[in-house]
Amino acid sequence: MATTTWLESLNPAQRQAVDHGDGPLAVIAGAGTGKTKTLASRVARLVERGVPPERILLLTFTRRATHEMLTRASRLIGADIGGKVWGGTFHSVANRLLRTYGEALGLPPSFTVVDQDDSVDLFNLVRSEAGLGERGRRFPRKDTLASIYSRMVNAQEPLRQVLKRDFPWCAAEADAIAEVFGGYIERKRAQHLLDFDDLLLFWHAAATEPDLGPIIAERFEHVLVDEYQDTNAIQAEIVRAMRATNTNVMVVGDDAQAIYSFRAADPEHILRFPDQFEGTTLVVLEQNYRSTAPILAASNDVIAKARRRYSKELFTDRTEGQRPELVTCMTEQDQSDAVCDAVLAHREEGIELREQAVLFRTGHHSDLLEIELGRRNIPFVKYGGLKFLEAAHVKDLMALLRIADNPYDEPAWFRTLTMLEGVGPANARRVMAAVGVRPRAEGDGPSPILRLAEAAEDAPPLLHDELAGLAAALGDCAVEPAPPPSTQVERLAEFLTPIVARRYDSPDVRLGDLEALAAAASGFASRSRFITELVLDPAAHTGDLAQPPHLDDDFLTLSTVHSAKGGEWRAVHVIQAADGMFPSDMATRDADGVDEERRLFYVALTRAIDHLHVYFPMRYYHYRERRDDLHGYAPITRFLPPATQALFDQRQVGVVATEDNAPRPGLVTAAAAKVDAGISALLGG
C-alpha cells in the first residue's frame, strides 16, 4: 500500500503521533480511539523512514497484542517485519536480553524462569524452615509474603513502608519478614531461579550499569510502549534507562483504563511522563471509532464519576444504534438463560459467536453459565481464571521437566517428591539434602539426578521403588545428547500416569492434557526454551495447546475483564453486575480500590461495538455447592445508579419483584432481629 494512502486513513491526532519525528511522545488514547492502529502505523512509518525493524523495541502487555500490531504493521508496508522487531511483554523481552547479557551480571547462562506459583512455593519452604509457620503466631501466609515482596520490588518502596500502608497487620513482623525475604533471595540465586520480578530487576540492573547499559540501549533506535498506564515503577525506570542514548520513546495509554494497581502499576507514570522526558509531545485521541453513541454515553457516564482522571471526553460519529440493555434477573440461572438467549438471538441476526463476548469480574463468575452453554451446545473458549499451566497435573509434569533442565530447582524437587507415595514435606527435605539440592552440593559434583539413584538404594523398601522410578525417568531425560523435548515429555508423562490416576479424579482428561503438552513441546528446539515459553506466555485455557481453534470454528468468548483488555466485540454481555461481585467486595475497602473497580467496569462496557447487555442477578446463594436455599439479595452495582440506568433499556427475567417476593427492607430487618433474638436466647444471653 502506498504510504500516502494509509496515512490518509488516520485522523489528525493519530497522524500527528504516527508522523512524529524523533524525541519523546506520549499518547493518551481513550477506549476505542484507534490505539492499536496508531501504534502499528507508527512502527510501519518508522520502518519506512529507514529504521531497521530489529532496532525497534515494542513493549506490550500480552503476546496477542504484539502479534496483532506487528501483523498490521507488516500489512501496511507490505513486508513481514514480525520476526525482526523486538516485540513482547516486559518480561519476555527481559528474558531475551538476559539470555544474551546476563552473564556479564553474574547470571548463570541457563537460568530457570519460575512463575508466581513456584515463587509462592519457595516462600513457603523458607517460611516453614524458619519455624514461622507455628500455630498461633500471626505471621503472614505464603501468598501474603509473595505479594509483599512483589509490591516492594515493583513499586521500589522500602519494606517497612509497604507494610505500613498495604499490610498494616504484618508491620510488627518486619524483621522476620525481611529475614524470610533474605532466605528467599539467597535460595533463588543458589538454584539459578529467576522469578518474574527478577526479570525486571536484572533488566533494570543491566540497563543502568555504566559499561553495559549504553550497549543495550544502543541496540534500539526507537522504544514504543503500549498500555503505559499499567506500568509500575521498575518498568518506568527500565524505559528511562533504555533511553540513555537518545530520547526516541513513545508511550501510549489511558489513565481511565488503569486496572493493574494490585501489581503495583500506577497511572501517575503516564501522567508524569512529560516530567521524566523533557520536551515530550503530548497527543490526545478522543474520537471513538468502536462504539455507538448510546453505548459511549453510558460508558462516559460511568467513568465521569471517577475521582481523578485526565480530562477528556470521548465522542463518536456513530450516532445510530441501540441503547444498551440492563437485564434484571431473579436468579443466576435466569441470568445464564438470558445470556444464552441473547447470544443465540444475535447469531440469528448475523452476529457470529466469535463476534460476541461474555465478560465478568472474576474467573468463577461464569461457572453456572458454562454449564448452561454446554447444555445448549454453544461452543466457547474462556480466558482468565484457571489456566492450563495452573492445573495440578500439568504443574506436576512441568516440575519433572524442570528438574531435568535444572537439577538444583528446589520448588520443582519439592513438588515432585511430595507427589510420591509415602513422601511428605519432611521426607522430601531429607531426600533433597541427600542428593545435594540444598544446600547446593559443593563444587558442582555429580548431578542430584545421578545421586538420586544412589539415595534410592539406601532408602527404606517402600520408598526405594518410588525414588528409583523417579531417578530412571529423570535420568532418561537428562542424558547427552538430550532427546527431543516431546520425547522427554512423553517419558515423564509415562512416569506420571499412575500418580495422576491415584491422586486425581477424571484422570483420562488429565492424561489427555499431558499428551497435548508433548505435542506442544515438539515445536521447540530445546527443553529450556519450551519451559521458559510456557512460563512467560501461558496457554490461556486447556484447549489452547490441544487444538488451536480453527479459523472456521465459531465460538463465544468468555473472559475476565482483565483478560479482555484491548479486545472488542460486536455484542458484549457483562454479567454479575451486582454490588459485591462487581465491584468485588474484596476491593471496596478504600476509595482507590473502588475507583479501580469503576475503571474496570468502564473497560468492560467500552469493549462493545454495536450491542451491550448488562445482567444483574438479584438473588445469590451463599454456598454454591450446597443444595440448601440459603440466599440473599444483592443490590445492583454501585456503578449503575438510577441516573446511569436511565441510559439503558430495562428488561426483567424470571420472577422479579412481585409484591409477594420482593425484599422489603423493613420486614427484612424485623425478621433478622427476631432470628437473632432467638439465637441469643439459645446461647443463654
Added chain:
DNA sequence: GGCATGTGTATTTTT
C-alpha cells in the same frame, strides 16, 4: 513424637 493423609471451608484481577 513426628509425619502423612483426610476433612471441612473460603476463594480477585495477571506477567
Added chain:
DNA sequence: TACACATGCC
C-alpha cells in the same frame, strides 16, 4: 483449589 486443622499410622 488449597489451606488449616484433626486424626491416626509408624
